Amino acid sequence: xxxxxxxxxxxxxxxxxxxxxxxxxxxxxxxxxxxxxxxxxxxxxxxxxxxxxxxxxxxxxxxxxxxxxxxxxxxxxxxxxxxxxxxxxxxxxxxxxxxxxxxxxxxxxxxxxxxxxxxxxxxxxxxxxxxxxxxxxxxxxxxxxxxxxxxxxxxxxxxxxxxxxxxxxxxxxxxxxxxxxxxxxxxxxxxxxxxxxxx
Amino acid sequence: xxxxxxxxxxxxxxxxxxxxxxxxxxxxxxxxxxxxxxxxxxxxxxxxxxxxxxxxxxxxxxxxxxxxxxxxxxxxxxxxxxxxxxxxxxxxxxxxxxxxxxxxxxxxxxxxxxxxxxxxxxxxxxxxxxxxxxxxxxxxxxxxxxxxxxxxxxxxxxxxxxxxxxxxxxxxxxxxxxxxxxxxxxxxxxxxxxxxxxx
DNA sequence: CGGCCTTTTGTGCACGCGGTCAAAAAGTCG
DNA sequence: CGACTTTTTGACCGCGTGCACAAAAGGCCG
Numbered sequence: 001x002x003x004x005x006x007x008x009x010x011x012x013x014x015x016x017x018x019x020x021x022x023x024x025x026x027x028x029x030x031x032x033x034x035x036x037x038x039x040x041x042x043x044x045x046x047x048x049x050x051x052x053x054x055x056x057x058x059x060x061x062x063x064x065x066x067x068x069x070x071x072x073x074x075x076x077x078x079x080x081x082x083x084x085x086x087x088x089x090x091x092x093x094x095x096x097x098x099x100x101x102x103x104x105x106x107x108x109x110x111x112x113x114x115x116x117x118x119x120x121x122x123x124x125x126x127x128x129x130x131x132x133x134x135x136x137x138x139x140x141x142x143x144x145x146x147x148x149x150x151x152x153x154x155x156x157x158x159x160x161x162x163x164x165x166x167x168x169x170x171x172x173x174x175x176x177x178x179x180x181x182x183x184x185x186x187x188x189x190x191x192x193x194x195x196x197x198x199x
Numbered sequence: 200x201x202x203x204x205x206x207x208x209x210x211x212x213x214x215x216x217x218x219x220x221x222x223x224x225x226x227x228x229x230x231x232x233x234x235x236x237x238x239x240x241x242x243x244x245x246x247x248x249x250x251x252x253x254x255x256x257x258x259x260x261x262x263x264x265x266x267x268x269x270x271x272x273x274x275x276x277x278x279x280x281x282x283x284x285x286x287x288x289x290x291x292x293x294x295x296x297x298x299x300x301x302x303x304x305x306x307x308x309x310x311x312x313x314x315x316x317x318x319x320x321x322x323x324x325x326x327x328x329x330x331x332x333x334x335x336x337x338x339x340x341x342x343x344x345x346x347x348x349x350x351x352x353x354x355x356x357x358x359x360x361x362x363x364x365x366x367x368x369x370x371x372x373x374x375x376x377x378x379x380x381x382x383x384x385x386x387x388x389x390x391x392x393x394x395x396x397x398x
Numbered sequence: 399c400g401g402c403c404t405t406t407t408g409t410g411c412a413c414g415c416g417g418t419c420a421a422a423a424a425g426t427c428g
Numbered sequence: 429c430g431a432c433t434t435t436t437t438g439a440c441c442g443c444g445t446g447c448a449c450a451a452a453a454g455g456c457c458g
Contacts, residue, residue, distance in 0.1 A: 008405065009454090029228040030320060032253035033446065043407050051407090069447070079386055106249050107319060112374055116315030120306060121229060121343035129378040157391035164388035165368070172371025179318050179328040196395025203426040204434025232416060242437055244419080249435090253416065 012050060015040045019051075020061040022111050028058050028117050059124060066108045071141045081099055081149035086140070086166065087194045093174045094186040109174035116175075137163045144197075154199045162197060169193055214239045218250075219260040223309045227257050227316050240312060243302045264309045265331045272338055281346035283331035285339070285365065286344060286393045292373045295387040315374075336362045343396075361396060368392055 022039050023031055035055055037044055051057040076085045093109065111132050118125035127129065137160065144159035153162070220232055221238050231254055243367055250256040275284045285354070292308065310331050317324035336359065343358035372385065 015226050022219045023203070025319075027316070027319065029316075034444080044447085045408075045449085046406060054446070103244045108315070113315055115378050116307070116312055116444075117226065117228070118225065119372050120224075126378055131379060133375060156394055158387065160384065161387035165391050168368050168371035168385075168388060170371070171374050172367035172369070175314050175370050176367060177333060177375055178333060179314050179325055185359065185363050186367075188360035189367060190356065191220060192364050193392075193395070195355055198394070203432075205424040205426095205436070208424095210443080231414080233414085242435095243417085245436060247417070397431065 007149055008050075010042050010046070011096070015042065016051075016061060016064060019057060020064055020110075023058055023061050024065065024113070025107060029056075031058075045111075050141070055122075058118075059128060061126070062110060062114050062128055066128070066135075069111075070132075070135055073136070077139065077143040082143045082152055083197060084196055085143075086197075087190060090166070090173060090190045090193070091187055093170065093177055094181065094183055096177075108178045109171060112171045112174050113115050123179065133167060136167050140166055148199075153197050165193075167199055207249075209239070209241050209245070214241065214262060215250070217261060217262055217331055218256060219309075223264065223312070226305060226312055227253075247317055254321075257317075258327060261309060261313050261324075265334075266365050267329070268310075269331075269334055269338070271324050272335070276328040276338065280343045281351055282393055282396060284342075285396075286389060289365070289372060289387055289389045289392070291331055292376055293368065293380065293382055293389065295376075299308045303308045308370060311373050314370075332366060335366050339365055347398075350398055364392075 018040050018050075022035060026035070033044065033047070036047060036054075036057070040047065073089065084120070095198060099180055111129055114125055115129050119129055141159040141163035144153055144162050147153040148155050148159060157165075158160060169190075173190075177186070217239055221234060225234070232243065232246070235246060235253075235256070235354060238294055239246065246256070250259065272288065308330055313324055314328050315352040318328055340358040340362035343352055343361050347354050347358060352358075356364075368389075372389075376385070
């Protein structure tokens, strides 16, 4: 498309990644355009010209966040026993909290943060979030279906119900962790959940 | 203290309740002082004079929210079998979502909303939220301890771990429900969790 | 080399925000 | 009645925001 003209002076992908980190750690409202301008080392006009307004920029970043997360999720579940992998999926945010107690470090799940801050009054954000939820459930339910067939996971509930429960738990864990968390207690709770799924 | 002077022209408690509903449904950032002034039918100065600035006003409302919730929680768990009561505690937000799909109606758990929006950069909010979490765990763990002793609930995990898990789930459920929820699927997930706690 | 197209740069602006203040009003009490 | 206290009222302020725009700059192509 852009066959000619002055070349961009910054790396668009890298700028998006930096913006993702900023939005992730501070949230939408608490991140000002000026913050972005400072952190990305570009000028106001360039930002608007490249990414549109602040809202589109944020939504683009959220989409990138989810795409990255989804890839990791699929990889984690595609081979080996399912329950240990799921245990890791849940344990990760619990441990992340311990490490990243500094300010300015991403906290919680960005999908969850978006749910709380934007979804109630932003239809497009709601769509992105709802789609992410659906994808999570689909991926996890597929894995659980295999695990049920293999005798690893109880058939007391449908894979979909179990996946839905895991979505609730991981979202709740990420959220609660923002208020400070006893890591050991959180891991014990995760174990209790995983044990309840065992056949 | 105020033995004399011009009497207040509005009901303070009622104003706080209305503010609670507004903050609950829109969140902190999306509720402007002007919104409050309009909804409470009082003037700006009266608001600041009575409740302090917007942030204190919000925190007061959150505290009221939690006190009310805690009272209901204690009542629900103090008699009868524990698991059906816990099932209701979890099922309520799932069903609330179905009814309250209109705009302007409270959505999700206000503690969870506060966690996402204020806790990262507000120490006082973090304290309120952390205290609420601790109280929830304490109340639920006490009930679970009784239920374990009575043979209703499995002893495969400690009551504290189980209570922590229930906190994660109820917070996650409330959060996810804001993005729209299949009520039946959510209830199935709740059942899967409760079944996993059964002795 | 010169015209062209695109991005960059930096200023400028209007709006809505949270918050303040001084004067008027409405009670109480001696 | 008149002094005193507290609340009400409504105008007002400074600030930061999201956003637009005009001019300059940089690289491609004929």
